[in-house]
Each structure stands twice: as C-alpha cells, then as structure tokens.
Amino acid sequence: DIQMTQSPSTLSASVGDRVTITCRASQSISSWLAWYQQKPGKAPKLLIYKASSLESGVPSRFSGSGSGTEFTLTISSLQPDDFATYYCQQYNSFITFGQGTRLEIK
Amino acid sequence: QVQLVESGGGVVQPGRSLRLSCAASGFTFSSYGMHWVRQAPGKGLEWVAVIWYDGSNKYYADSVKGRFTISRDNSKNTLYLQMNSLRAEDTAVYYCARPTVDTAMVFAFDIWGQGTMVTVSS
Numbered sequence: 601d602i603q604m605t606q607s608p609s610t611l612s613a614s615v616g617d618r619v620t621i622t623c624r625a626s627q628s629i630s631s632w633l634a635w636y637q638q639k640p641g642k643a644p645k646l647l648i649y650k651a652s653s654l655e656s657g658v659p660s661r662f663s664g665s666g667s668g669t670e671f672t673l674t675i676s677s678l679q680p681d682d683f684a685t686y687y688c689q690q691y692n693s694f695i696t697f698g699q700g701t702r703l704e705i706k
Numbered sequence: 707q708v709q710l711v712e713s714g715g716g717v718v719q720p721g722r723s724l725r726l727s728c729a730a731s732g733f734t735f736s737s738y739g740m741h742w743v744r745q746a747p748g749k750g751l752e753w754v755a756v757i758w759y760d761g762s763n764k765y766y767a768d769s770v771k772g773r774f775t776i777s778r779d780n781s782k783n784t785l786y787l788q789m790n791s792l793r794a795e796d797t798a799v800y801y802c803a804r805p806t807v808d809t810a811m812v813f814a815f816d817i818w819g820q821g822t823m824v825t826v827s828s
Contacts, residue, residue: 601768634814636751643801643818644751655806655816687751691812694765695741695753 602626602690606698612706617678621701623671623688632692635664635673638700639684647686648673678703708732708817710802715822718792728785728802728819736760736780739811742787744798745821754800755787758811770796792826799823 603626613619623633631651636644646655648664651671661676675682683705688698714726728740742754755766755776764776775788785802799821805813 638751643821644815645818646806646814646816649806649814649816689751689814691814694756694812695743697751697753700750 602629602693602696604688604690604696604698606686606688606701608701609699610702610704612704613678614706615678615680619675619678619703621673621686621688621703623666623673623698625669625671625690625692628668629690629692631667632690633664633666633671634689634691635662636687636689637682637684638687644687708804710804710817710819712800712802712819712822715800715824717825717827719828720793720826722792723788723790724792724824726787726789726800726802726822726824728787730783730785730804733804733817734808735778735783737808738804740776740778740785741803741805741815742776742785743801743803743815743818744796744824745801746795746798749798752798756812757785759808763811789824792824794826797824797826 605624607622633651635648638644647658652664663674686701690696709731711729718724741756757764757776773791777786801821802819803815804817806816
C-alpha cells in the first residue's frame with residue numbers, strides 16, 4: 601500500500617500570507633495526486649488534480665506542484681475563507697489520503 | 707444539477723448490519739466508477755471501496771474486506787454499501803464520491819455526497 605505523509609499537521613498563518621503544504625508518497629505515484637479542502641461538517645472539495653491542474657471554479661491563488669514522491673500545495677495569499685483542513689490523495693494505486701493539515705488563523 | 711445523496715446511517719449495535727444508499731442525479735451514473743470514503747469523528751479521510759461502472763470489479767480497504775460489500779443498481783442510479791459485523795471503529799461519516807472522469811475508475815473525486823453518519827455502539 602502507498603502511504604501519504606503530509607506536513608505540517610497544523611499550520612498557523614495570517615490573511616495575506618503565502619503558505620505551502622507538503623505531501624510525500626512512500627513510492628512514486630507519478631502525477632496522480634489531488635488536493636482537497638474540507639471545512640467542519642462539510643464534504644471535501646476538490647482543489648487540484650493530477651498534481652497541478654486547477655479544478656474548475658477554484659481560485660487561482662491555489663496551486664499544486666510536484667511529481668514522483670514529493671508534492672506541494674501553495675496558497676499565494678491567504679483569504680479568510682481558506683482556513684480549513686487540507687488533504688492530499690494519491691490515486692496511482694487505488695486511493696490513499698494524507699492525514700490532513702489544519703490551517704488555522706494566527 | 708450533479709448530485710449525490712446518501713442515506714441509511716444511524717446507530718447500530720456492534721456485530722449488527724446496516725445498508726447505506728447513495729442516490730445519484732444529474733449525470734450518467736452508469737458510466738462512472740463509484741467510491742465510498744469514510745471519516746471517523748475528528749479524524750482524516752479513509753477510502754473504503756470502489757465499484758466499476760458496470761459492477762464487474764469491486765475493491766476494498768483491508769479494514770473492511772470480508773465485512774462490507776459495495777454494489778450498484780444502474781437502473782435506479784443508486785450505489786450501496788452493505789456493512790456487516792460492524793465494529794466500534796466503523797463509526798464514521800460515510801461519503802459516496804464520483805471520480806472527475808468516466809474513463810478512469812480510480813481518480814480524483816469532484817462530486818461528493820453530504821455524508822451519512824454511522825454510529826456503532828451498544
């Protein structure tokens with residue numbers, strides 16, 4: 601099974617900050633990686649697929665990069681609506697999620 | 707609009723069974739592989755199972771293999787999850803989810819249901 605490890609687990613930041621979340625796979629997954637945003641009591645929302653493709657309707661301040669085993673999600677300028685939990689997901693071999701990164705207000 | 711609506715959750719005793727349903731609308735359900743994903747209270751997301759668009763293949767997480775069965779009725783646009791021998795650790799919100807493309811059974815998920823809560827407790 602492919603394991604996904606996100607870092608950090610919690611990130612404190614302010615509105616306007618640039619933040620980066622990292623996701624590492626236990627083996628190469630090519631570019632078969634997605635990023636989701638989840639708010640309390642809601643289903644996850646797809647942000648990025650195929651490592652760097654922005655889902656329709658998602659603001660351009662979100663971007664993804666990486667391939668193989670290391671990936672990043674970057675939010676270029678944090679907005680109040682961005683404080684949430686973020687998950688990476690590999691779909692190279694079935695599905696595995698990272699443990700999540702909680703983005704909180706500093 | 708494209709929508710998934712889960713139902714069937716509730717409180718059940720350990721060892722008992724429960725069947726979840728996921729009603730799809732707004733897209734050609736019979737063209738997509740479909741998945742179940744769960745989330746225990748305060749925890750992360752865990753993939754549970756996938757079924758091919760025509761029901762020909764089914765795969766499960768090790769944690770539910772042999773106890774849960776995924777199925778679908780394309781004539782009713784409905785996905786199911788039969789959960790047997792339930793354990794306390796199966797307590798979670800259960801989501802059905804659709805891949806972004808119909809050409810790949812396993813992909814990123816662009817459509818999720820609202821989730822249905824399953825609580826396993828005596």
